[in-house]
Amino acid sequence: MAEQTLRDLLRAFAAEREWEQFHTPANLAKSISIESAELLECFQWSEEGDGERVKEELADVLTYAYFLADRIGSTPESLIREKLKKTAEKYPIELARGKSAKYDQL
Amino acid sequence: MAEQTLRDLLRAFAAEREWEQFHTPANLAKSISIESAELLECFQWSEEGDGERVKEELADVLTYAYFLADRIGSTPESLIREKLKKTAEKYPIELARGKSAKYDQL
Amino acid sequence: MAEQTLRDLLRAFAAEREWEQFHTPANLAKSISIESAELLECFQWSEEGDGERVKEELADVLTYAYFLADRIGSTPESLIREKLKKTAEKYPIELARGKSAKYDQL
Amino acid sequence: MAEQTLRDLLRAFAAEREWEQFHTPANLAKSISIESAELLECFQWSEEGDGERVKEELADVLTYAYFLADRIGSTPESLIREKLKKTAEKYPIELARGKSAKYDQL
Numbered sequence: 001m002a003e004q005t006l007r008d009l010l011r012a013f014a015a016e017r018e019w020e021q022f023h024t025p026a027n028l029a030k031s032i033s034i035e036s037a038e039l040l041e042c043f044q045w046s047e048e049g050d051g052e053r054v055k056e057e058l059a060d061v062l063t064y065a066y067f068l069a070d071r072i073g074s075t076p077e078s079l080i081r082e083k084l085k086k087t088a089e090k091y092p093i094e095l096a097r098g099k100s101a102k103y104d105q106l
Numbered sequence: 107m108a109e110q111t112l113r114d115l116l117r118a119f120a121a122e123r124e125w126e127q128f129h130t131p132a133n134l135a136k137s138i139s140i141e142s143a144e145l146l147e148c149f150q151w152s153e154e155g156d157g158e159r160v161k162e163e164l165a166d167v168l169t170y171a172y173f174l175a176d177r178i179g180s181t182p183e184s185l186i187r188e189k190l191k192k193t194a195e196k197y198p199i200e201l202a203r204g205k206s207a208k209y210d211q212l
Numbered sequence: 213m214a215e216q217t218l219r220d221l222l223r224a225f226a227a228e229r230e231w232e233q234f235h236t237p238a239n240l241a242k243s244i245s246i247e248s249a250e251l252l253e254c255f256q257w258s259e260e261g262d263g264e265r266v267k268e269e270l271a272d273v274l275t276y277a278y279f280l281a282d283r284i285g286s287t288p289e290s291l292i293r294e295k296l297k298k299t300a301e302k303y304p305i306e307l308a309r310g311k312s313a314k315y316d317q318l
Numbered sequence: 319m320a321e322q323t324l325r326d327l328l329r330a331f332a333a334e335r336e337w338e339q340f341h342t343p344a345n346l347a348k349s350i351s352i353e354s355a356e357l358l359e360c361f362q363w364s365e366e367g368d369g370e371r372v373k374e375e376l377a378d379v380l381t382y383a384y385f386l387a388d389r390i391g392s393t394p395e396s397l398i399r400e401k402l403k404k405t406a407e408k409y410p411i412e413l414a415r416g417k418s419a420k421y422d423q424l
Binding site for chain 4: 273275284299303
């Protein structure tokens with residue numbers, strides 16, 4: 001139920017500002033990349049990122065990702081769950097344990 | 107409750123594979139950028155992305171974003187809600203309506 | 213002279229394939245981001261990237277960056293030189309020495 | 319010869335500021351991604367980017383790419399030329415003409 005409400009909050013936020021016109025899938029994909037890089041910037045020269053800024057940049061990535069999920073008629077939760085099943089098959093526990101290698105190199 | 111359960115699912119997925127050691131904030135930030143670019147690739151030469159691939163790449167972005175939210179002791183929902191309040195202040199409805207300009211150029 | 217020749221090589225490469233139509237500034241900017249992320253992937257879980265792959269991915273970034281420089285009527289060398297002057301002013305040697313901080317935090 | 323001189327200029331710029339310590343391949347790869355996203359931001363909501371800002375952001379991408387090329391003992395020109403040969407083989411003129419499809423879908 002919480003997610004339903006957040007979706008409505010985001011929809012209202014965009015609708016009030018008449019921003020749906022800008023939220024094409026292509027523009028949202030660009031926006032996610034842009035915000036991801038701002039998140040990455042927290043770790044540009046060091047492994048330690050400033051906590052408060054990390055939160056804000058991650059929030060921006062998530063916000064656009066939620067908008068895109070909604071735009072393509074899905075939800076973050078269902079997208080993640082569906083993909084996780086496929087990833088679990090590509091990375092069987094016995095093979096993948098303790099390794100960061102790609103599935104085709106396990 | 108749904109989100110709680112998804113968090114546990116993701117935690118178990120990483121724990122079974124002993125992948126927590128790789129999931130430092132810096133590595134997760136890199137991973138989010140990498141997956142965002144794969145999402146962007148769906149729109150590299152055209153405004154229309156292949157629906158099925160968009161879903162998968164967006165799922166990858168979201169999955170790493172959820173891992174990072176959990177790693178820094180937060181949740182996607184609280185991060186988004188908190189940031190949305192700030193964004194709403196930077197983009198008052200009257201000023202921002204129908205415009206894609208940055209807040210400092212409104 | 214070397215750069216002139218490389219520019220012609222790249223122009224011919226695109227012209228033969230009739231790819232100029234795809235090389236709008238916006239598409240090239242997306243392509244640079246996409247290839248940058250493939251370069252970043254070499255360092256996703258480790259500080260050490262595979263040398264051969266790093267070369268190839270960096271080459272892809274550079275190729276699209278050269279295409280974009282040409283598309284906007286400039287050259288990589290003049291763009292870099294011009295920007296370097298500005299950066300030198302923002303980061304005076306005495307202030308910036310040995311620090312990775314942003315100029316507004318020096 | 320021009321490129322040789324630019325390389326020396328960049329080396330001196332970093333050396334004077336004692337920044338070589340920050341210019342590990344991994345950090346430079348992150349920096350290229352970060353600057354690429356700032357370039358992409360010029361085209362976030364529109365196909366038309368502001369010309370002056372595009373130049374500056376592209377210059378930043380190129381500068382870090384040049385630093386990385388030098389760091390791995392190569393030059394932008396040789397990297398591009400070498401890769402272009404491989405790309406030409408993957409995209410034969412007859413097959414690729416007028417198409418933006420990936421080589422494995424031609």
